[in-house]
Amino acid sequence: MATMNMIQAINSALDLMLARDPDVCVFGEDTGYFGGVFRATEGLQQKHGRNRVFDTPLAEGGIVGIAVGMAVNGLRPVPEIQFADYIYPGFDQITNELAKFRYRSGGEWTAPVTLRTPCGGGIRGGLYHSQSPEAYFTHTPGLSVVVPSTPHDAKGLLISSIETDDPVLFFEPKRLYRGPFDGNPQHGQTWENKPGGDVPVGYYQTPLGKAVVLRSGDAATVVTWGTMVHVAREAIEQCGIDAELIDLRTLVPLDLETIRDSVNKTGRCVVVHEAPRTSGFGAEIIASIQEECFWKLEMPILRVTGWDTPFPHTQELQYMPNQQRIARALKKVTEI
Amino acid sequence: MTDKQRFRVENPGGGEARNAECSHGGQLRLHVPEAPHRPGDEPRFAKFSQQPGDLPCPRPLAAYQELHDHATGLVRVLDDEGTALGPWNPQLTADTVRQGLETMVRIRAYDTRMLSAQRQGRLSFCLESRGEEAVAVAAGMALLSDDLLFPSYRQQGLLLVRGLSPAEMACQCIGNSGDHCQGRQMPVHYSSKPANFVSISSPVGTQFPQAVGAAMAAAYRGERNIVASWLGEGTAAQGDFHYALNFASVYRPPVVLNVVNNQWAISTHCNMATGGKTFAARAEAYGVPGIRVDGNDFLAVHAVTSWAAERARQGGGPTLVELLTYRAGAHSSSDDPRRYRPNDEARLWPGGDPIERLIHHLTKIGEWSDQQQQDLVQRCEQEMLAAYKEAESHGTLADGSQAPPETIFDDVYHQLPPHLEQQRQELCEESLAEEGKSSWPQ
Numbered sequence: 048m049a050t051m052n053m054i055q056a057i058n059s060a061l062d063l064m065l066a067r068d069p070d071v072c073v074f075g076e077d078t079g080y081f082g083g084v085f086r087a088t089e090g091l092q093q094k095h096g097r098n099r100v101f102d103t104p105l106a107e108g109g110i111v112g113i114a115v116g117m118a119v120n121g122l123r124p125v126p127e128i129q130f131a132d133y134i135y136p137g138f139d140q141i142t143n144e145l146a147k148f149r150y151r152s153g154g155e156w157t158a159p160v161t162l163r164t165p166c167g168g169g170i171r172g173g174l175y176h177s178q179s180p181e182a183y184f185t186h187t188p189g190l191s192v193v194v195p196s197t198p199h200d201a202k203g204l205l206i207s208s209i210e211t212d213d214p215v216l217f218f219e220p221k222r223l224y225r226g227p228f229d230g231n232p233q234h235g236q237t238w239e240n241k242p243g244g245d246v247p248v249g250y251y252q253t254p255l256g257k258a259v260v261l262r263s264g265d266a267a268t269v270v271t272w273g274t275m276v277h278v279a280r281e282a283i284e285q286c287g288i289d290a291e292l293i294d295l296r297t298l299v300p301l302d303l304e305t306i307r308d309s310v311n312k313t314g315r316c317v318v319v320h321e322a323p324r325t326s327g328f329g330a331e332i333i334a335s336i337q338e339e340c341f342w343k344l345e346m347p348i349l350r351v352t353g354w355d356t357p358f359p360h361t362q363e364l365q366y367m368p369n370q371q372r373i374a375r376a377l378k379k380v381t382e383i
Numbered sequence: 384m385t386d387k388q389r390f391r392v393e394n395p396g397g398g399e400a401r402n403a404e405c406s407h408g409g410q411l412r413l414h415v416p417e418a419p420h421r422p423g424d425e426p427r428f429a430k431f432s433q434q435p436g437d438l439p440c441p442r443p444l445a446a447y448q449e450l451h452d453h454a455t456g457l458v459r460v461l462d463d464e465g466t467a468l469g470p471w472n473p474q475l476t477a478d479t480v481r482q483g484l485e486t487m488v489r490i491r492a493y494d495t496r497m498l499s500a501q502r503q504g505r506l507s508f509c510l511e512s513r514g515e516e517a518v519a520v521a522a523g524m525a526l527l528s529d530d531l532l533f534p535s536y537r538q539q540g541l542l543l544v545r546g547l548s549p550a551e552m553a554c555q556c557i558g559n560s561g562d563h564c565q566g567r568q569m570p571v572h573y574s575s576k577p578a579n580f581v582s583i584s585s586p587v588g589t590q591f592p593q594a595v596g597a598a599m600a601a602a603y604r605g606e607r608n609i610v611a612s613w614l615g616e617g618t619a620a621q622g623d624f625h626y627a628l629n630f631a632s633v634y635r636p637p638v639v640l641n642v643v644n645n646q647w648a649i650s651t652h653c654n655m656a657t658g659g660k661t662f663a664a665r666a667e668a669y670g671v672p673g674i675r676v677d678g679n680d681f682l683a684v685h686a687v688t689s690w691a692a693e694r695a696r697q698g699g700g701p702t703l704v705e706l707l708t709y710r711a712g713a714h715s716s717s718d719d720p721r722r723y724r725p726n727d728e729a730r731l732w733p734g735g736d737p738i739e740r741l742i743h744h745l746t747k748i749g750e751w752s753d754q755q756q757q758d759l760v761q762r763c764e765q766e767m768l769a770a771y772k773e774a775e776s777h778g779t780l781a782d783g784s785q786a787p788p789e790t791i792f793d794d795v796y797h798q799l800p801p802h803l804e805q806q807r808q809e810l811c812e813e814s815l816a817e818e819g820k821s822s823w824p825q
């Protein structure tokens with residue numbers, strides 16, 4: 048075991064997979080010599096060679112397109128999109144090609160690509176360095192969508208993603224790269240002595256499609272993922288409501304069983320996500336809960352989400368869901 | 384060391400010479416280009432082989448094939464001794480050239496001021512145009528004020544040419560109450576309708592097809608103004624570059640499309656953006672004239688932009704211009720170029736520094752003196768200091784005097800729809816407004 052931040056954990060997963068599987072290759076904008084603008088691929092080119100870890104031209108549509116082609120021809124590419132906000136030039140290749148190769152060829156052709164990309168706010172990145180676009184991709188059958196919230200899960204989930212035979216969109220909440228984030232930027236934190244900051248140095252898998260209950264409680268269920276896991280955890284501690292906290296980790300395939308068991312127990316639920324509310328993945332979760340748990344529900348399910356606006360720069364802290372909003376929602380669902 | 388071993392900026396991708404390398408004992412091998420110089424290497428650049436006067440200046444409505452040599456060569460006006468020569472010499476008055484010099488010195492002083500504010504924690508981010516001031520300033524001066532500009536984030540010089548005050552620009556960077564965009568965008572993402580300067584977004588290259596569309600609109604409405612756009616050579620890899628060129632070649636709207644080849648896209652060298660010879664040469668395949676110009680030669684940039692603008696105004700359609708320059712500063716305040724390129728590359732760049740070169744020229748023709756230069760630099764530094772102070776009087780990052788949080792909901796649509804009205808009320812009622820305010824570490 049070693050203390051790792053999320054970048055080091057991701058780097059470690061890539062390093063291991065490059066060593067284990069000669070078909071794994073890593074590429075993207077600035078990912079080669081430089082090691083990536085967030086340093087996730089630092090040292091990998093020197094260690095594994097320029098043919099396996101390299102830079103690409105600045106064109107996300109091209110990056111995804113060649114990744115699909117490489118995968119169709121037997122490789123296991125792990126491309127990086129520098130920011131999730133810049134994934135859209137690759138949208139056609141992801142949604143029409145990557146996601147549909149297996150289906151349209153009756154399983155004859157597959158494209159096991161793991162597309163890594165930093166997402167989410169909290170770094171004063173404004174409109175275009177803050178987005179959480181996961182819902183666009185959960186809406187596309189054929190793709191798995193993963194969002195880790197700790198270094199431990201990031202490494203284990205990335206290894207599982209690379210090994211699975213399906214394409215995976217792997218969203219890395221960049222605000223968590225260097226430490227957890229409780230919603231207050233004054234609280235500079237590192238992963239040292241934090242849950243999930245201890246990471247096995249060697250190979251391990253964290254299963255896809257499995258949520259984790261981070262805190263058990265009887266009063267209500269909080270379902271969330273990514274950066275909001277940490278904000279919600281702190282909100283629960285601060286407001287004194289004995290809520291159960293579920294970190295989904297994988298949005299597709301969704302671990303509905305864990306959610307169902309919890310909501311059947313508590314009868315109350317708040318879903319928290321950073322992305323805008325309308326057509327956010329929270330809506331999907333809530334629809335599923337009411338299908339599965341309707342007779343056990345005591346109160347309407349609430350959502351705490353980013354507002355339905357672009358992500359603003361100076362007002363990012365008023366934009367992102369914070370502890371107070373989550374606590375208020377918890378109070379509301381436990382009122383009567 | 385012979386000239387052959389020096390890196391020839393004329394041929395970044397290596398062209399045909401590299402092809403043999405791909406085959407290795409009968410087996411194929413993936414070719415992954417490496418930058419010519421990395422930290423620890425001693426940068427060696429070959430001098431520009433082209434001289435002013437090498438290339439003719441065709442008439443504005445010349446067939447695109449007549450510019451074949453311009454697309455692969457290099458249009459220059461200032462020679463290595465600072466003399467203006469050849470058919471591309473725009474014959475500007477000394478006053479105009481001095482104005483160009485002054486604007487370049489002002490934008491450099493502005494960038495320097497903003498960078499130091501960022502280092503002091505007074506800005507969240509900053510990005511300078513050092514070393515490539517001529518690209519924006521000379522082009523801006525060669526265009527008319529009604530011409531619509533679709534720049535990238537590195538042409539802030541255009542704003543000074545268009546008369547924006549540095550204080551107003553600094554307000555955008557701080558995101559305070561003096562920022563008419565309400566602090567929504569990151570620093571340096573300027574927008575100015577009065578200056579015909581279209582709002583900048585971070586996703587690179589999107590402005591290129593937009594510029595073509597705007598030029599189509601100008602032609603559609605029978606106007607006289609034209610459109611110009613800029614992107615970096617790294618960005619010339621995006622599909623948007625090619626969409627723009629192709630649509631421009633089909634509809635022939637009045638647009639000047641500029642590729643600013645400053646050698647580096649963050650850590651990747653321009654040989655990662657193309658395996659071909661030059662960026663301007665791509666134009667030919669689209670049936671559009673392409674011109675490669677020394678981007679650190681103020682007079683040459685002015686001349687080439689004027690030529691392309693005149694062609695567009697006369698109905699001759701688009702031109703692709705490649706401006707050969709060097710990004711002397713870091714990519715942005717988040718970047719440390721010492722990690723991926725030798726420190727002294729900028730100093731050894733064969734195109735030199737655009738400001739130094741224009742000073743050299745003006746001094747040589749007896750229109751400028753050391754004293755005048757000293758005074759100018761001092762004046763500009765004072766101007767930017769005062770401008771920054773004035774900007775901070777509209778609020779600093781620390782005092783949180785930003786736009787009221789409920790303005791988050793403005794301008795998403797032309798009118799607030801019901802669901803946003805509801806969300807705005809939620810934000811206000813719960814007085815979440817105060818909570819996040821100024822809680823950023825300074």
Ligand SMILES: Cc1ncc(C[n+]2csc(CCOP(=O)(O)OP(=O)(O)O)c2C)c(N)n1
Nearest residue numbers: 133537585586587615616617618647648649
């Ligand atoms: C679509 C998109 N992908 C990635 C980025 C991140 N990024 C910002 S600037 C940049 C490099 C741009 O290089 P270049 O086009 O050469 O322009 P320069 O910065 O050198 O002026 C990158 C990769 C982005 N802003 N937009």
